[in-house]
Amino acid sequence: MDKKNTTIGVLLLLAAFASFYFTSRPGPQTTPTGLPVAAAPTTPTTPATPTPATTTPAVPANDAAFAAVVSDNANATVTTLANDYVELRLTDFGGAISDVAFKKYPAAHGSTAPFVFNETHAAPILAFNGFPGLDQSTRFQLVSATPTEVVYRTIFENRIEVTRRYILPAANDASADPYRIRHETTFRNLTAQIAPLPNVVNLGTSALVSSNDAGLYLNVASYDGDKPTVIDRGELEGGGFLNWIGASKNPPKSVIEQAGKVEWATVKNQFFASIFTPEKPGTGIVVRRVELPPLAGTSHTNIGLTGAIRLDLPVLPANGTTSFAGDLYVGPKEYTRLAKFSHNEDKVMQYDRYFFNRIFFSGYVAPALNWLMNGMHSFVGNWGIAIILMTLLLKVVSLPFTLAASRSAKRMQKMQPLMQAVREKYKDNPQKMNQATMELFKEHKVNPMGGCLPVLITIPLFVGFYSMLQGTAELRFQGFLWAHDLSAPDTIGHIFGLPINIMPILMGATMLFQMRLTPSPSIDSAQAQVFKFMPFLFTMICYNFSCALALYSTINGLFTIGQQLVVNKYTQDATPTPLGVPSGTGKSGKPIKNVTPQKK
Structure with a gap:
């Protein structure tokens, strides 16, 4: 999935958590x-x-x-x-x-x-x-x-x-x-x-x-x-x-x-x-x-x-x-x-009380995740391992969609010279620019929305997992690795009064590395700054959430990184060339003068 779709997903999550924070925040106390x-x-x-x-x-x-x-x-x-x-x-x-x-x-x-x-x-x-x-x-x-x-x-x-x-x-x-x-x-x-x-x-x-x-x-x-x-x-x-x-x-x-x-x-x-x-x-x-x-x-x-x-x-x-x-x-x-x-x-x-729960179908997703997590725990006997296995199972199930999106993102990245040529040629005619761009997508079998599907799957899972964890009594005081309570932040100490929570930091690191691996179309400098800042912002928002949520997100990110490395190594699509419709460059790599079908 390309970075624009990732950005959309993260911004939706940020808006959802902001809505939850403000609508549920209590007033001053006596x-x-x-x-x-x-x-x-x-x-x-x-x-x-x-x-x-x-x-x-x-x-x-x-x-x-x-x-x-x-x-x-x-x-x-x-x-x-x-x-x-x-x-x-x-x-x-x-x-x-x-x-x-x-x-x-x-x-x-x-x-x-x-x-x-x-x-x-x-x-x-x-x-x-x-x-x-x-x-x-x-x-x-x-x-x-x-x-x-x-x-x-x-x-x-x-x-x-x-x-x-x-x-x-x-x-x-x-x-x-x-x-x-x-x-x-x-x-x-x-x-x-x-x-x-x-x-x-x-x-x-x-x-x-x-x-x-x-x-x-x-x-x-x-x-x-x-x-x-x-x-x-x-x-x-x-x-x-x-x-x-x-x-x-x-x-x-x-x-x-x-x-x-x-x-x-x-x-x-x-x-x-x-x-x-x-x-x-x-x-x-x-x-x-x-x-x-x-x-x-x-x-x-x-x-x-x-x-x-x-x-x-x-x-x-x-x-x-x-x-x-x-x-x-x-x-x-x-x-x-x-x-x-x-x-x-x-x-x-x-599970579905708040608006952001309902728009991401948490009333259906969270019970299914709870059932799956309990089922995994009945086999392995450790809640941390159960969360990891559940995360991997969900990634395997969604793997075909994610791979298709990754391949689409790679093709989109390689089409950037063609798309740039179209934009330059028809910068004064938006209608023809859109027509020529859609012809490019059709010719090279690229779905411009192909990268959105994994985001549409990931967000409901993340929000549903967050909703499920908030009241899951089974995780209370259940330890995993250095964390003594999966339902709380995994604080290992304090520096100047601030808690040191390892799992959210790992989550942010995986997000940062994942974004650097993800193919991205040409973007302006403002968008680039947003991309760079998002992992840090998301880490700050999730810093004091339960470490079980950070564990889920970290494992999900590590799996996605491995998957992207495989895609980057073995997806060797050739530079897009026109299949009957001039699109900017030919098979020889030389520029094509016309990028739209010629009139007969």
Whole structure:
């Protein structure tokens, strides 16, 4: 492919990433005021007979714009449900899930402690919100507890009996997902009067996963059966492109409520998510910001999100019973796992959320790449090698198109003297110039757009790979060569406070060498300067992306370099000569006077 087509491709990528950067950049953050952290679990007690509900006051919010972070009640009874993948800590305050530990995912690189979702929170997961006397401060009684099931019960104001049941799949249950919990809540009216019910259920609190996490995937989302709706942290902070350039000052919002059909709702960050899929679709979601303690090793503001789903619960009839049930997934954002669910829960991955994702078909490309990468990993057992093999396979598949484009570029390069002669002869007649140029292309069987096809293939693959990597939990803390985490930059040290990332530098070097090998038509000095600067610009843009993306691009570039060397060595097309139509030079190399068909 010639350098003009390469330039078009790179400029499209730059425009796409610039669009992504500006549309997802959060606004300025409020300085945290210091909040309490969830307390340690207490020792479980034996099941008790249901008694009227008791309540304790919740921790007040420090700022009306933020939901309050609450500490587990010191008197709480914590009951545990666990399998080989998760450990749920359920609290009798709210009869809900305090937090969930992921046994397969460490909290930090080299740590044996698991990552804990909802560890610091505004409310336990599936606790009721906004219904005083029957919320997270209400104490339930533990009715029963087995290795796979926990049941809570309370009586609200001597009027409503509330029973909450949690079922976790056993370790040997191959028919169920180990991260998915079945939940049922039943309301029974003990009086002869109708009664309103709590209909807002908490989904948990999501936080940044590391200091490298920019919060681009920290959001609350819902799915209406057609498309997902996403509320970012920046929408609450008053962020956005206009704010970033100073053209607008959107004030922070204390809460965002959105009405509409909800087949499932989620609170998530870059790698983990809490997804609740009710049997009967909900009617909306509620989102608030949460001030959290700074991440380990940092002192800057750490703002999380808490979300809730609004359920479609009718008024409880006199002496009647009603209930709601659903499946709660709390676990890693693994596409191959989520794709097995029946309500398109895999859209949590956000592969096609942004405009630049959609124009490059990332909604189709990224899932295919994820499936291919996981398939390669199942054979080799190393994610870095899996990425290399996947890259090579994609290059082999696209090889016929790339070789055809390379040969076309070589022919175009050798046709430059003929084309220059046409331009000189018809510089005052653009119509005849175009006609003669097209005759040249036709005569020498050169497609002027032939070099574009590899670019049209490469860009969707690159953007799809970028989209896929952003939320692929499988790559978190997976090492390769000197990189200890393929989902983060491969920083090996710092110079004057600036990180030294090797893989993006190698990527830029391969791009630079590749461009020097690529045949190029005659170009002016301004275009030449653009060509020289592009590898450096692209390296700067990708410098702090995950090193898995740079690994993919580097291997792709090395393969392309080898391919171009072969093409340059073995493609020995003769200097183009006219095949019946004078085009500037003949087989003898002497100039041809006429470059257009002679009139009869």
